[in-house]
Amino acid sequence: MRPADLLASSWRAIRSHKMRSALTMLGIVVGIASVVLTVGLGLGTQKDVSEQIAALGSDLLIVSPGSSTDESGMRGGFGSGTTLTRADADALASTVAVPDALAVAAEKTASVSLEYGESNWTTTVTGTSTSWPEVRSRELLYGTFFTDEDVASGASVIVLGAETAEELFGTAAVVGQDVTIDDDTYEVVGVLSEAGSSGDTSLDDMAVVPMTTLVEQLDDSGSSESVATIYIKAAASNLLSAASQEAESLLLNLHGIASADGADFTIDVQDSLLDAATSVYQKLTVLLTGIAALALLVGGIGVMNIMLVSVTERTREIGLRKALGAAPANIRNQFLIEAMILGLSGGAIGVAIGVGLALALPTVLGSTIVISGLALVVSVVVAVGIGAVFGVYPAARAAKLAPIDALRDQ
Amino acid sequence: MTATAITPFETVAPVIELSGARKTYHTGDIEFEALRGIDCRIYPGEYVAIVGPSGSGKSTLMNILGCLDVLTSGSYVLAGEDVSHMDEVALASARNRRIGFVFQQFHLLSSLTALGNVELPLIYAGVAPAERRKRAMVALERVGLGDKSRNHPGQLSGGQQQRVAIARALVTEPAIVLADEPTGNLDSHSTRDVLGMLDDLHAEGSTIVLITHESDVAARAGTVYNVTDGQFVGMGTEIAK
Known part of the structure; x- marks a missing residue:
């Protein structure tokens, strides 16, 4: 099977089930948006404090x-x-x-x-x-x-x-x-x-x-x-x-x-003051990121659940594809790529919402939010990774379905 | 699309050769022998019907012939290739290259057009898109649906859907077309339509194995095998036409 066909096949499956795909992405969207926001807030606060201390005369x-x-x-x-x-x-x-x-x-x-x-x-x-x-x-x-x-x-x-x-x-x-x-x-x-x-x-x-x-x-x-x-x-x-x-x-x-x-x-x-403040805000950032990571974990489990439902729902399709010559690896890859595309889309939407909020919130809260390009890229990569990791189990289930049982499924 | 030109029953090797085919299922401690030693040769160009009541082992035989399942003992040689002990990956490839399935429930993917459905086996065979589309179009024209290539299954009648499925079975130029109760979900008009199409394919030289429980459907075939309790009852009966 050609890689382009694999991709097209996964993409079509996502597009033909818009509601299900949207629900699958939701958890990742929320998780990634909160990661972007919390990391931005942590970095922003750190920057504020550094500037205040620098104004007092660091060096x-x-x-x-x-x-x-x-x-x-x-x-x-x-x-x-x-x-x-x-x-x-x-x-x-x-x-x-x-x-x-x-x-x-x-x-x-x-x-x-x-x-x-x-x-x-x-x-x-x-x-x-x-x-x-x-x-x-x-x-x-x-x-x-x-x-x-x-x-x-x-x-x-x-x-x-x-x-x-x-x-x-x-x-x-x-x-x-x-x-x-x-x-x-x-x-x-x-x-x-x-x-x-x-x-x-x-x-x-x-x-x-x-x-x-x-x-x-x-x-x-x-x-x-x-x-x-x-x-x-x-x-x-x-x-x-x-x-x-x-x-x-x-x-x-x-x-x-x-x-x-x-x-x-x-x-x-005097820099030790800065160091102390920085370490406090690094701990704060770690804490916030931890909470956001938890949100991502929950999002990932959401991906897995809905993918498992999807595998059950599409049992006959899987059986047919196998009967027509799809090897277990073809089926596994299709579901894995579906999960990764959902992760990528969810990640991209989450980043967009996170950045949007990061631009809007400072005017409301009066706090600085620093949007780091690295954090955005890492977020999207993590989202794809979550799709892949939590897609493995459903994909393996799909790949393992026996074609006779799958075809017989009503 | 040229069907392989064949002079039946003479010098050629059989497409299907089953020897001492046995299949035993285990459910907990209970053993159930679905096939109890079947020997059978089907030659290129033959139109064979396998009939039998439900529970006779007919479906098991269809699964074995379609490389969807493997034998417990005995051997199965398909188009010169021993598939008895193949692993899942090799079996998938054998299905893709050798077998064209026609199912009772059509099994078309609703998200794909008629053309997309016919292309599906070629995708798993790794055929390039342009070539794929061309061959799928030829197959659709062969079943008389060249003008419906962009329709989705939901926009087609039952008979048309089954014809799309037949086009999908033909597109890889398989060694056999394996039709499992192909008219089970069709009205009488569509039934005649689909059976007529199988007759045409036979006339053009395709090897067809038809599994059914309806004797009037089986009557279209050249040879009928009767399965009861996992065994053939008598040898193939040639039907006089």
């Missing part, structure tokens, strides 16, 4: 004093350890020692009360260098950031977070205004764009001043050289671990420590 190394690797310990260690210094930050900024670092910014914070006229507002003021906006991925809404001259001279200039400016002035357009801290006057040179919050810390309620200004006028911790945190932005995200190693060996050297086990500082990677 970022966080050097903290002390050897605590615990995340909450690191936070609690702000300003408490004194093992990191401004000199360390300057050394890390050297392109020779840490070639894979793009920018370095040390931070030291103090809690202060800002005053403007009758209003006052308590916030955290950060002392840092001019590379801070680049390192922390922040932009200015109004005005400019302070300059290297401001840092060198310890100028009384201040950059406010948008929320802080709102609280204090009732508006964010406050460049050129003065605020008072402990009776000293500071000129507002810029206001930061909103950045949301990181954990329970608002990134918009803050103030930034030159490191020198903070140390000389606002900080009363008594250790003028120590800094709370040094942020290192890597030149590229794939250079993060290289930059981390370079920074570690430089700092060990500077601190005169022989072994990394004795380090008096900790280098954390």
